[in-house]
Amino acid sequence: MQVRNTKQKQVVTKVIQEAECPLTVHEVLARGQKMLPSLSLATVYREIGRLTEAHELQTVAIPGDPPRYEAHSHHHHHFKCTGCDKVYEIEGCPKELKSLVPKGFKPVTHDLTFYGLCKACN
Amino acid sequence: MQVRNTKQKQVVTKVIQEAECPLTVHEVLARGQKMLPSLSLATVYREIGRLTEAHELQTVAIPGDPPRYEAHSHHHHHFKCTGCDKVYEIEGCPKELKSLVPKGFKPVTHDLTFYGLCKACN
DNA sequence: CTATTTGCAAACCCTTTGCGCTGGT
DNA sequence: ACCAGCGCAAAGGGTTTGCAAATAG
Numbered sequence: 001m002q003v004r005n006t007k008q009k010q011v012v013t014k015v016i017q018e019a020e021c022p023l024t025v026h027e028v029l030a031r032g033q034k035m036l037p038s039l040s041l042a043t044v045y046r047e048i049g050r051l052t053e054a055h056e057l058q059t060v061a062i063p064g065d066p067p068r069y070e071a072h073s074h075h076h077h078h079f080k081c082t083g084c085d086k087v088y089e090i091e092g093c094p095k096e097l098k099s100l101v102p103k104g105f106k107p108v109t110h111d112l113t114f115y116g117l118c119k120a121c122n
Numbered sequence: 123m124q125v126r127n128t129k130q131k132q133v134v135t136k137v138i139q140e141a142e143c144p145l146t147v148h149e150v151l152a153r154g155q156k157m158l159p160s161l162s163l164a165t166v167y168r169e170i171g172r173l174t175e176a177h178e179l180q181t182v183a184i185p186g187d188p189p190r191y192e193a194h195s196h197h198h199h200h201f202k203c204t205g206c207d208k209v210y211e212i213e214g215c216p217k218e219l220k221s222l223v224p225k226g227f228k229p230v231t232h233d234l235t236f237y238g239l240c241k242a243c244n
Numbered sequence: 245c246t247a248t249t250t251g252c253a254a255a256c257c258c259t260t261t262g263c264g265c266t267g268g269t
Numbered sequence: 270a271c272c273a274g275c276g277c278a279a280a281g282g283g284t285t286t287g288c289a290a291a292t293a294g
Contacts, residue, residue: 004268004273025258040276045259063183063233066258079227092222097234100214104241105201111185112219113233119226126248126293147284162251167284188283249292256285266275 011036012047022060022068022078022087060087062113077112083121090114133158134169144182144190144200144209182209184235199234205243212236 015031016023023031025044032039048069051057060068062080068087079088093112101107137153138145145153147166154161170191173179182190184202190209201210215234223229 002269002273006268006274008275038276041258042260042277043275046274049260059185061183061185063181063189067185077222079223079229082230088227090222090224094216094218094222096216096218100199100212100216100234101201101236101238102210102212102241104244105210105236106239106244107201107236108204108238110234110236112222112235114223114227114229115232116223116230117228119224122226122228123248124294128249128293130250160251163283164252164285165250168249171285246294247292248294250290252288252290254285254287256283258281258283260279260281262279263277264275265277266273268273269271 007036008032008039008043009047011039012044013051016051016057016069017071019070021089022070024066024068026066028069060113061111062087077114079114079116079118081118081121082115083117086118088118129158130154130161130165131169133161134166135173138173138179138191139193141192143211144192146188146190148188150191182235183233184209199236201236201238201240203240203243204237205239208240210240 011032012028014035015028019031025041025048028048029039029041029044032044048057052059052069056072057069058072060070060078062068075093077090077093079090080086081088090112097110098107133154134150136157137150141153147163147170150170151161151163151166154166170179174181174191178194179191180194182192182200184190197215199212199215201212202208203210212234219232220229
Protein backbone atom coordinates (compact mmCIF):
# COMPACT_ATOMS: atom_id res chain seq x y z
CA MET A 1 0.00 0.00 0.00
CA GLN A 2 1.80 3.03 -1.18
CA VAL A 3 1.19 6.67 -0.35
CA ARG A 4 0.34 9.01 -3.18
CA ASN A 5 1.36 12.60 -3.43
CA THR A 6 -1.85 14.49 -4.11
CA LYS A 7 -2.62 18.18 -4.42
CA GLN A 8 -4.84 17.93 -1.34
CA LYS A 9 -2.03 16.63 0.82
CA GLN A 10 0.34 19.29 -0.39
CA VAL A 11 -2.20 21.99 0.33
CA VAL A 12 -3.07 20.80 3.84
CA THR A 13 0.59 20.41 4.75
CA LYS A 14 1.46 23.81 3.32
CA VAL A 15 -1.37 25.58 5.14
CA ILE A 16 -0.30 24.17 8.47
CA GLN A 17 3.38 24.82 7.95
CA GLU A 18 2.77 28.41 6.95
CA ALA A 19 0.32 29.10 9.76
CA GLU A 20 1.41 31.68 12.31
CA CYS A 21 -0.54 29.86 15.00
CA PRO A 22 -2.33 26.55 15.58
CA LEU A 23 -5.36 26.16 13.31
CA THR A 24 -8.72 24.48 13.69
CA VAL A 25 -9.93 22.04 11.07
CA HIS A 26 -12.23 24.65 9.61
CA GLU A 27 -9.46 27.21 9.44
CA VAL A 28 -7.33 24.71 7.56
CA LEU A 29 -10.23 24.08 5.20
CA ALA A 30 -10.83 27.78 4.58
CA ARG A 31 -7.17 28.54 3.89
CA GLY A 32 -6.75 25.41 1.81
CA GLN A 33 -9.72 26.23 -0.37
CA LYS A 34 -8.06 29.48 -1.39
CA MET A 35 -5.44 27.36 -3.12
CA LEU A 36 -7.66 24.42 -4.06
CA PRO A 37 -11.36 25.35 -4.01
CA SER A 38 -12.55 21.75 -4.35
CA LEU A 39 -10.84 20.75 -1.11
CA SER A 40 -13.34 18.98 1.14
CA LEU A 41 -13.74 18.88 4.88
CA ALA A 42 -13.51 15.08 4.94
CA THR A 43 -10.14 15.22 3.23
CA VAL A 44 -8.83 17.75 5.72
CA TYR A 45 -9.90 15.48 8.56
CA ARG A 46 -8.31 12.47 6.91
CA GLU A 47 -5.07 14.25 6.19
CA ILE A 48 -4.84 15.73 9.66
CA GLY A 49 -5.47 12.27 11.04
CA ARG A 50 -2.62 10.83 9.02
CA LEU A 51 -0.22 13.58 9.93
CA THR A 52 -1.10 13.34 13.60
CA GLU A 53 -0.54 9.59 13.63
CA ALA A 54 2.77 10.11 11.90
CA HIS A 55 3.62 12.62 14.66
CA GLU A 56 4.13 15.35 12.11
CA LEU A 57 1.35 17.33 13.72
CA GLN A 58 0.60 18.18 17.32
CA THR A 59 -2.88 18.65 18.73
CA VAL A 60 -3.51 21.71 20.86
CA ALA A 61 -6.58 21.13 23.02
CA ILE A 62 -8.05 24.01 24.96
CA PRO A 63 -11.13 23.54 27.16
CA GLY A 64 -14.25 24.67 25.37
CA ASP A 65 -12.47 25.10 22.06
CA PRO A 66 -12.32 22.70 19.15
CA PRO A 67 -8.88 21.12 18.78
CA ARG A 68 -6.21 23.00 16.85
CA TYR A 69 -3.25 21.61 14.97
CA GLU A 70 0.27 22.82 14.37
CA ALA A 71 3.44 21.51 12.77
CA HIS A 72 5.41 19.37 15.18
CA SER A 73 8.65 21.21 15.73
CA HIS A 74 10.50 21.76 18.98
CA HIS A 75 9.03 21.50 22.46
CA HIS A 76 7.01 24.58 23.35
CA HIS A 77 3.80 25.73 24.99
CA HIS A 78 0.84 28.01 24.31
CA PHE A 79 -0.86 31.19 25.34
CA LYS A 80 -4.55 31.61 24.64
CA CYS A 81 -5.80 35.16 24.58
CA THR A 82 -9.20 35.40 26.23
CA GLY A 83 -9.77 38.68 24.44
CA CYS A 84 -9.29 37.78 20.79
CA ASP A 85 -9.17 33.97 21.16
CA LYS A 86 -5.89 33.68 19.30
CA VAL A 87 -3.39 31.04 20.37
CA TYR A 88 0.29 31.98 20.56
CA GLU A 89 3.42 29.91 20.92
CA ILE A 90 5.47 30.29 24.08
CA GLU A 91 9.13 29.40 24.14
CA GLY A 92 10.96 27.73 26.97
CA CYS A 93 10.09 25.23 29.66
CA PRO A 94 11.33 25.17 33.27
CA LYS A 95 13.37 22.13 34.17
CA GLU A 96 11.80 22.01 37.61
CA LEU A 97 8.44 21.02 36.19
CA LYS A 98 9.13 17.32 36.45
CA SER A 99 9.76 17.63 40.18
CA LEU A 100 6.02 18.20 40.68
CA VAL A 101 5.31 14.62 39.70
CA PRO A 102 4.96 12.29 42.71
CA LYS A 103 7.40 9.46 43.33
CA GLY A 104 6.52 6.30 41.45
CA PHE A 105 4.93 8.23 38.58
CA LYS A 106 6.84 8.37 35.33
CA PRO A 107 6.27 11.56 33.33
CA VAL A 108 6.84 11.25 29.60
CA THR A 109 5.57 14.54 28.28
CA HIS A 110 3.38 17.47 29.30
CA ASP A 111 1.24 20.35 28.07
CA LEU A 112 1.23 23.87 29.46
CA THR A 113 -1.25 26.54 28.42
CA PHE A 114 -1.50 30.08 29.69
CA TYR A 115 -4.67 32.16 29.52
CA GLY A 116 -4.87 35.90 29.63
CA LEU A 117 -4.53 38.93 27.39
CA CYS A 118 -2.12 39.16 24.49
CA LYS A 119 -0.04 42.18 23.62
CA ALA A 120 -2.68 43.55 21.28
CA CYS A 121 -5.60 43.11 23.68
CA ASN A 122 -3.81 44.17 26.85
CA MET B 123 -35.06 34.50 38.62
CA GLN B 124 -34.25 32.54 41.68
CA VAL B 125 -32.35 29.32 41.96
CA ARG B 126 -34.09 26.29 43.40
CA ASN B 127 -32.52 23.62 45.46
CA THR B 128 -33.45 20.36 43.77
CA LYS B 129 -32.48 16.76 44.41
CA GLN B 130 -30.76 16.68 41.04
CA LYS B 131 -28.51 19.60 41.91
CA GLN B 132 -27.62 18.10 45.26
CA VAL B 133 -26.76 14.79 43.64
CA VAL B 134 -24.61 16.23 40.87
CA THR B 135 -22.75 18.45 43.32
CA LYS B 136 -22.25 15.60 45.77
CA VAL B 137 -20.96 13.22 43.11
CA ILE B 138 -18.36 15.71 41.95
CA GLN B 139 -17.28 16.72 45.42
CA GLU B 140 -16.84 13.13 46.51
CA ALA B 141 -15.00 12.08 43.36
CA GLU B 142 -11.41 10.99 43.81
CA CYS B 143 -10.53 12.31 40.35
CA PRO B 144 -12.07 14.47 37.60
CA LEU B 145 -15.16 12.83 36.09
CA THR B 146 -16.68 12.81 32.64
CA VAL B 147 -20.33 13.73 32.15
CA HIS B 148 -21.24 10.07 31.79
CA GLU B 149 -19.39 9.13 34.94
CA VAL B 150 -21.30 11.82 36.80
CA LEU B 151 -24.54 10.47 35.37
CA ALA B 152 -23.73 6.87 36.32
CA ARG B 153 -22.76 7.74 39.87
CA GLY B 154 -25.66 10.13 40.27
CA GLN B 155 -28.18 7.55 39.14
CA LYS B 156 -27.14 5.29 41.99
CA MET B 157 -28.58 7.92 44.32
CA LEU B 158 -31.34 9.21 42.05
CA PRO B 159 -32.19 6.71 39.27
CA SER B 160 -34.37 9.16 37.35
CA LEU B 161 -31.46 11.58 36.87
CA SER B 162 -31.15 12.42 33.20
CA LEU B 163 -28.17 13.22 31.02
CA ALA B 164 -29.60 16.59 30.02
CA THR B 165 -29.86 17.62 33.64
CA VAL B 166 -26.26 16.63 34.29
CA TYR B 167 -25.16 18.76 31.37
CA ARG B 168 -27.27 21.68 32.54
CA GLU B 169 -26.05 21.47 36.09
CA ILE B 170 -22.42 21.13 35.07
CA GLY B 171 -22.91 24.13 32.82
CA ARG B 172 -24.26 26.20 35.69
CA LEU B 173 -21.52 25.17 38.07
CA THR B 174 -18.84 25.84 35.51
CA GLU B 175 -20.15 29.31 34.82
CA ALA B 176 -20.32 29.97 38.53
CA HIS B 177 -16.65 28.87 38.68
CA GLU B 178 -17.51 26.17 41.17
CA LEU B 179 -16.27 23.57 38.71
CA GLN B 180 -13.15 23.36 36.64
CA THR B 181 -12.93 21.72 33.25
CA VAL B 182 -10.07 19.34 32.61
CA ALA B 183 -9.57 18.98 28.88
CA ILE B 184 -7.19 16.38 27.57
CA PRO B 185 -6.60 15.96 23.83
CA GLY B 186 -8.65 13.08 22.47
CA ASP B 187 -10.61 12.66 25.69
CA PRO B 188 -14.03 14.02 26.49
CA PRO B 189 -13.86 16.86 29.03
CA ARG B 190 -13.79 16.00 32.72
CA TYR B 191 -14.97 18.10 35.64
CA GLU B 192 -13.80 18.54 39.20
CA ALA B 193 -14.63 20.71 42.16
CA HIS B 194 -12.84 24.03 42.04
CA SER B 195 -10.62 24.01 45.05
CA HIS B 196 -7.04 25.19 45.27
CA HIS B 197 -4.75 25.69 42.29
CA HIS B 198 -3.30 22.40 41.09
CA HIS B 199 -2.50 20.43 37.95
CA HIS B 200 -3.03 16.96 36.49
CA PHE B 201 -1.30 13.78 35.50
CA LYS B 202 -2.93 11.56 32.90
CA CYS B 203 -1.77 7.95 32.90
CA THR B 204 -1.40 6.66 29.38
CA GLY B 205 -1.62 3.14 30.71
CA CYS B 206 -4.91 3.09 32.61
CA ASP B 207 -6.26 6.48 31.43
CA LYS B 208 -6.87 7.71 34.95
CA VAL B 209 -6.35 11.37 35.74
CA TYR B 210 -4.57 12.31 38.98
CA GLU B 211 -4.16 15.58 40.78
CA ILE B 212 -0.68 17.06 41.09
CA GLU B 213 0.15 19.49 43.85
CA GLY B 214 2.38 22.51 43.54
CA CYS B 215 3.22 24.96 40.81
CA PRO B 216 6.59 26.59 40.07
CA LYS B 217 6.62 30.36 40.48
CA GLU B 218 8.92 30.69 37.49
CA LEU B 219 6.18 29.63 35.11
CA LYS B 220 4.97 33.15 34.53
CA SER B 221 8.40 34.22 33.36
CA LEU B 222 7.84 32.23 30.16
CA VAL B 223 5.17 34.65 29.05
CA PRO B 224 6.51 37.34 26.69
CA LYS B 225 6.53 41.00 27.65
CA GLY B 226 3.24 42.75 26.92
CA PHE B 227 1.20 39.59 27.51
CA LYS B 228 -0.79 39.41 30.70
CA PRO B 229 -1.18 35.87 32.05
CA VAL B 230 -4.22 35.31 34.23
CA THR B 231 -4.21 31.59 34.73
CA HIS B 232 -2.78 28.41 33.23
CA ASP B 233 -3.19 24.66 32.84
CA LEU B 234 -0.46 22.08 33.16
CA THR B 235 -0.95 18.41 32.35
CA PHE B 236 1.62 15.64 32.55
CA TYR B 237 1.36 12.40 30.60
CA GLY B 238 3.07 9.15 31.46
CA LEU B 239 2.66 6.12 33.69
CA CYS B 240 1.12 6.22 37.13
CA LYS B 241 2.45 4.38 40.15
CA ALA B 242 0.26 1.35 39.49
CA CYS B 243 1.11 1.06 35.79
CA ASN B 244 4.80 1.89 36.05
C1' DC C 245 -50.14 29.20 42.81
C1' DT C 246 -46.33 30.42 39.85
C1' DA C 247 -42.11 30.06 37.76
C1' DT C 248 -38.10 27.21 37.63
C1' DT C 249 -36.34 22.77 36.62
C1' DT C 250 -36.73 18.25 34.92
C1' DG C 251 -37.02 14.32 31.47
C1' DC C 252 -37.74 13.19 27.01
C1' DA C 253 -36.81 13.35 22.32
C1' DA C 254 -35.59 15.97 18.54
C1' DA C 255 -32.21 19.03 16.85
C1' DC C 256 -27.38 20.31 16.36
C1' DC C 257 -22.92 20.48 16.02
C1' DC C 258 -18.39 18.11 14.75
C1' DT C 259 -16.22 14.08 13.09
C1' DT C 260 -16.13 9.63 10.78
C1' DT C 261 -17.38 6.45 7.19
C1' DG C 262 -19.28 3.99 2.84
C1' DC C 263 -19.21 4.38 -1.86
C1' DG C 264 -18.66 5.47 -6.71
C1' DC C 265 -15.54 8.37 -9.36
C1' DT C 266 -10.99 10.72 -10.03
C1' DG C 267 -6.37 10.78 -10.77
C1' DG C 268 -1.35 9.36 -9.38
C1' DT C 269 1.92 6.10 -10.66
C1' DA D 270 -4.87 -0.14 -15.93
C1' DC D 271 -4.90 -0.39 -11.12
C1' DC D 272 -6.03 1.07 -6.78
C1' DA D 273 -5.11 4.91 -3.21
C1' DG D 274 -7.43 8.88 -2.36
C1' DC D 275 -11.12 12.28 -3.20
C1' DG D 276 -15.82 14.45 -2.73
C1' DC D 277 -20.29 13.71 -1.37
C1' DA D 278 -23.77 12.63 1.57
C1' DA D 279 -25.28 9.74 5.18
C1' DA D 280 -24.24 7.96 9.69
C1' DG D 281 -22.31 8.42 14.46
C1' DG D 282 -21.39 10.31 18.91
C1' DG D 283 -21.55 13.84 22.10
C1' DT D 284 -23.95 18.03 23.56
C1' DT D 285 -27.79 21.33 23.46
C1' DT D 286 -32.55 22.71 23.29
C1' DG D 287 -37.93 23.04 22.99
C1' DC D 288 -41.69 21.69 25.41
C1' DA D 289 -45.06 19.64 28.53
C1' DA D 290 -45.19 17.68 33.06
C1' DA D 291 -43.31 17.84 37.79
C1' DT D 292 -42.06 20.39 41.83
C1' DA D 293 -39.70 23.93 44.95
C1' DG D 294 -40.84 27.97 47.33
